[in-house]
Structures are given as structure tokens and as C-alpha cells.
Amino acid sequence: MTDGDILMSKDSNVGECAIVAGDRWRNHMFSSGIVRLHPAANRYYFFAFLKHPLFKTQLLALSPRGATITHAKTLWLDCLIPFPNQLDAERVIGYVSALMQAIVEKEKAIREKSDLIHNLIQAELEGNQTKRQFQYLYPSISELSSRRRFDAVIYDQEYKSKIWLVENYAHGSETPQQAGFTVTPGPSLEIKIIRTRIDSETYRPGYHTLILPKNISAYGTMNVLPYLGTAKKLPLLKRGDIIFGEAGFQKGRSIVLLDNWPKCTTNAHGLYARRSDGDLQKAIYFRCIFNWYRTMRLIDIMAVGGSGGHFSPEYFDYVRIPKFPEDKQAEIARLYHHVAPQPPVKPTLDTFVDWHRRWNAGLGIWELDREMKALQRTLSVVQEQIIEGKTVKVPLNGGIKA
Numbered sequence: 001m002t003d004g005d006i007l008m009s010k011d012s013n014v015g016e017c018a019i020v021a022g023d024r025w026r027n028h029m030f031s032s033g034i035v036r037l038h039p040a041a042n043r044y045y046f047f048a049f050l051k052h053p054l055f056k057t058q059l060l061a062l063s064p065r066g067a068t069i070t071h072a073k074t075l076w077l078d079c080l081i082p083f084p085n086q087l088d089a090e091r092v093i094g095y096v097s098a099l100m101q102a103i104v105e106k107e108k109a110i111r112e113k114s115d116l117i118h119n120l121i122q123a124e125l126e127g128n129q130t131k132r133q134f135q136y137l138y139p140s141i142s143e144l145s146s147r148r149r150f151d152a153v154i155y156d157q158e159y160k161s162k163i164w165l166v167e168n169y170a171h172g173s174e175t176p177q178q179a180g181f182t183v184t185p186g187p188s189l190e191i192k193i194i195r196t197r198i199d200s201e202t203y204r205p206g207y208h209t210l211i212l213p214k215n216i217s218a219y220g221t222m223n224v225l226p227y228l229g230t231a232k233k234l235p236l237l238k239r240g241d242i243i244f245g246e247a248g249f250q251k252g253r254s255i256v257l258l259d260n261w262p263k264c265t266t267n268a269h270g271l272y273a274r275r276s277d278g279d280l281q282k283a284i285y286f287r288c289i290f291n292w293y294r295t296m297r298l299i300d301i302m303a304v305g306g307s308g309g310h311f312s313p314e315y316f317d318y319v320r321i322p323k324f325p326e327d328k329q330a331e332i333a334r335l336y337h338h339v340a341p342q343p344p345v346k347p348t349l350d351t352f353v354d355w356h357r358r359w360n361a362g363l364g365i366w367e368l369d370r371e372m373k374a375l376q377r378t379l380s381v382v383q384e385q386i387i388e389g390k391t392v393k394v395p396l397n398g399g400i401k402a
Contacts, residue, residue: 001020001025001026001028001029001030001036002020002023002026002038003020003021003022003023004019004020004038004043005019005020005036005037005038006018006019006020006036006037006038006039006043006046006047006050007019007020007030007034007035007036007037008034008035008037008050008076009033009034010033010034010035010071010072010073010074010076011032011033011070011071011072012033012070014056014059014060014063014070014072015050015055015056015059015060015072015076016056017047017050017051019047019104021104021107021108022108035076042093042097043097044096044097044098044100044101044104045093045096045097045100046081047100048096048097048099048100048379048383049081049082049383051100052380052383054082054387055079055081058078058079058080059072059075059076059079062075062078062079063075082386082387083386084386084392085389086391086392088394091349091394092382092386092392092394094349094394095349095382095392095394095396096379096382096383096386098349098352098353098396099352099375099378099379099382100379101353102352102353102356102375103372103375103376103379105353105356105357105360106356106360106368106369106371106372106375107372109360109361109363109368110219110221110365110368110369110372111219113335113336113364113365113368114218114219114220114291114365116335117288117291117292117332117335117336118291118292118295120328120331120332120335121288121289121292121332122165122292124322124324124328125165125166125169125322126165128169128170128171129165129168129169129170130168130169130170132168134160134161134164134168136157136160136161138155139155143155151304151305152301152302152303152304153301154301154302154318158297158301159298159301159302162296162297162298163298163320166320166322167320169322169323171322171323171324171325172322172323173320173321173322173323174320174321174323175316175317175319175320175321176273176286176316176317176319176321177316177317179282179286179321180275180276180277180279180282181242181273181274181275181283181286182273182274182275182276183271183272183273183313183316184235184271184272184273184274184313185246185268185270185271185313186235186265186266186267186268186269186270186271186272187234187235187265187266187267187268188267188268189228189230189234189267189268193232194230194232194234195230195231195232196229196230196231196232197228197229197230198228198229198230199226199227199228199229200226200227200228200229201224201226201227202227203227203262204227204229206229206263207227207228207229207262207263208227208228208229208230208234208263208264208265209225209227209261209262209263209264209265210225210226210227210228210265210266210267211225211237211243211255211257211264211265211266211270212226212266212267212269212270213243213244213245213246213247213248213250213251213253213266213267213269213270214245214248214250214269216243216245216250216253216254216255217253218253219365219369220253220254220255220256220287220288220291220336220365220366221255221365221366221369222255222369225261228265234265235265236263236264236265237257237264237265237266237272238257238274238278239257239258239259239260239278239280240256240257240258240274240275240278240279240280240283241256241257241272241273241274241283242254242255242256242257242272242273242274242283242286242287242290243255243256243257243266243270243271243272244270244271244272244273244290244311245269245270246269246270246271246310246311246312247269247305247307247308247309247310247311248269248307248308248309249307249308250308251299251300251303251308251309251310251311252290252291252293252294252299252300252303252311253294254287254290254291254294255287256280256283256284256287256336256337256366258280258337258366259366259370271311271313273286273316280333280337281329281330281333282329284332284333284336284337285321285324285329285332285333286321287336288332288333288335288336289319289321289322290319293319299311302315302318302319303315334364335364335365336364336365336366337364337365337366337367338362338363338364338367339363339364339367340359340361340362340363340367341362342359343355343358343359347396348396348397348398349394349396349397349398350398351398352396356371359371
């Protein structure tokens with residue numbers, strides 16, 4: 001696979017598609033259920049409409065349904081891609097392409113900064129170990145007695161060798177409680193408890209913004225934000241709270257609440273950690289450390305139960321927070337949350353993507369996601385105008401003129 005290839009699923013999850021960004025995938029292959037598209041022109045315009053619900057709706061309508069799987073075969077070739085019908089159509093195509101490419105660049109930057117956070121934590125731990133050497137020992141009676149747990153794989157070599165990096169860290173470590181955090185389960189939102197419940201995909205005045213663990217991405221952002229209307233008084237989240245997914249196969253995904261979303265809450269599958277002093281840097285640092293644990297598979301090992309397991313509040317003492325130097329904590333926190341000024345010169349249609357690339361360099365993951373979603377909303381409006389045959393006004397100078 002090469003940079004810019006578009007991959008589309010034609011079996012099972014029919015119509016889902018992604019674009020290859022960068023050269024890291026050049027030695028990777030794809031299955032026979034994937035078709036690789038490499039359009040010679042208007043690549044990002046084409047990709048933008050493959051991602052639009054209209055394309056998948058067409059493809060599903062054309063595809064015969066099997067008992068367990070849907071096969072689209074080559075039916076995707078019969079789907080229609082709308083194009084603008086106006087004098088400056090080429091500029092509109094260029095605008096849609098620029099919006100889509102800028103969105104891809106922001107998602108790429110989010111993934112890169114998430115990887116960089118992990119690498120910084122790993123390097124700090126590995127580079128500052130005491131002189132003690134790791135040696136695996138079978139659990140002793142006293143260790144079993146002190147831990148009082150037989151419900152997790154915390155006595156094997158994998159767990160002990162990985163947790164050793166934290167336990168043997170030269171500057172020491174502390175529990176979340178020692179670091180100033182209080183971990184609390186979210187409320188149950190069952191109808192038999194809250195009595196009244198109206199769910200909405202869009203915000204309505206007086207509704208609660210729902211931080212559901214299943215909607216937390218692996219990068220510490222929200223994929224979607226649903227809303228809940230109820231007369232029941234629910235506990236509210238505050239800016240700086242860390243929300244963790246407590247159960248399931250995606251348990252351990254986490255975010256720090258940094259926007260002032262109205263009446264924010266979570267559910268019983270969400271845990272939230274709060275500091276009384278509201279120190280954002282400390283909260284973000286803890287979230288990044290917790291995500292390192294999750295990436296290292298330590299959260300899965302420490303959890304208990306079937307169907308993906310549970311990571312209950314009482315297990316948080318196993319998550320020791322290494323006492324990194326303040327400047328290292330700040331460096332890690334800036335990658336997750338940092339507001340950067342826009343480049344001074346306003347973008348044109350020709351410089352739009354590069355303008356966003358330069359802005360991305362200074363933004364944290366949270367801000368990148370916020371700006372990416374703003375671009376997605378703009379793109380959606382433009383696409384709807386094209387689909388409905390309306391005139392699209394391009395708010396940028398430059399580009400191909402009619």
C-alpha cells in the first residue's frame with residue numbers, strides 16, 4: 001500500500017473506507033474483502049463522498065443480503081458520486097478536496113502525537129531505572145496474602161516485567177489517591193432508576209451531554225456526543241475530570257474533559273477521577289500515564305471478569321503514577337492539550353492544507369480533534385449543497401477560476 005491509496009470494504013462492513021496516510025503501511029497487505037482505489041484525479045473529493053452516508057446507502061441498497069455477511073463485489077462501481085453544477089465547479093471540487101485533506105492531516109497529527117506521548121513515557125521510564133535488575137520470581141505466600149487476588153494474571157512474567165519499569169523508576173511512584181485524585185463511579189441511567197429518559201443525537205436546551213465510554217477514542221477524544229433528557233438530578237462532570245471506560249473489551253479508554261460542555265455526565269460504565277485543586281496538567285499527565293498502561297496491556301491484565309472484564313475503582317491502586325520531573329510532565333501534557341495561535345497569513349484555496357499543517361504542529365490532541373470536527377461540519381454542509389444541486393460559495397481566494 002502506498003500513500004494516498006483508498007481502501008474500501010466490499011464484504012461484511014460494506015462501504016467503510018479509509019485512506020493510507022504516509023509510508024508506514026508500504027509493507028502491509030489487505031485481504032480479498034478490501035478493494036484498493038487509486039484515483040488519478042480529484043482523490044480527496046472522491047474520498048470525501050465515499051465517506052458520506054449517501055455512498056453507503058446506495059451500496060447497501062444494491063448489495064444482496066446473505067445470512068451472515070453482505071458481499072458488494074463490484075457493485076460499488078454502480079454508485080453515483082455527485083459533482084457541483086455551477087460555473088466555478090472546479091473551485092468547488094478543489095474546496096471539497098482541500099477540506100477533506102485538511103481533515104486527514106488533523107487525524108494523522110492526532111495519531112502521531114498520541115504515539116509520541118507513549119514514546120516519551122516509555123523513554124523516560126527506561127532511561128531512569130535504578131541499578132536493580134529485573135528477575136522473575138514465582139509468587140510467594142506473603143505476596144498472595146497481601147494482594148488477596150486470584151482473579152487476574154498479575155503474577156506472571158509479562159505483568160511483572162512491564163510493571164517493573166514503574167516500580168523500579170528512579171524518582172519513585174505513587175497511587176492516584178496519593179497524587180490527589182478521587183475515583184468515583186458514574187450514575188446508573190437505567191429507566192427504572194431515573195424514571196424519565198429521552199435520548200437525542202443533537203443538543204437540546206436542558207439536556208445532559210453524555211460521555212459514554214464506548215464513544216471514547218483510543219486517542220483521548222470523543223467519537224460522538226449523544227445527549228440525554230431527564231428530570232432526574234444526575235452528578236455532573238467538571239472541567240479537568242478524567243473519564244475512564246470501566247468495562248468491556250475497550251475498557252481503559254480515557255479522556256480529560258477540557259471543554260465546557262453543558263450539564264455533562266457519564267454512565268455506570270464510566271469512572272471519573274477528580275482533583276480538588278483542579279490542576280489540569282496533573283490530570284492530563286495521569287490520563288496519559290493511564291493510557292500508557294492500557295497500551296502496554298496492563299489494564300487488561302489487572303482487570304477482572306468476562307465479556308471484556310471490569311476495571312473497578314479498587315484496582316486503581318495498581319496504577320502507580322511515576323513521579324516524572326515537572327518539565328517532562330508539562331511536555332507530555334502539552335501534546336494532549338495546547339492552544340496555539342493560527343498562522344498569521346490567512347489561507348487561500350491553494351495554501352489551505354499547508355496552512356492547517358503548520359497550525360497542527362502547535363495544537364494538542366484535544367484541540368486538533370475540535371478543529372477537525374469543525375472542518376467535518378463545514379464539509380458536510382458543502383456536500384449537502386452539492387447533492388441538492390445548490391450553489392456553493394467558496395470562502396477562500398485563489399484556486400481555479402471559472
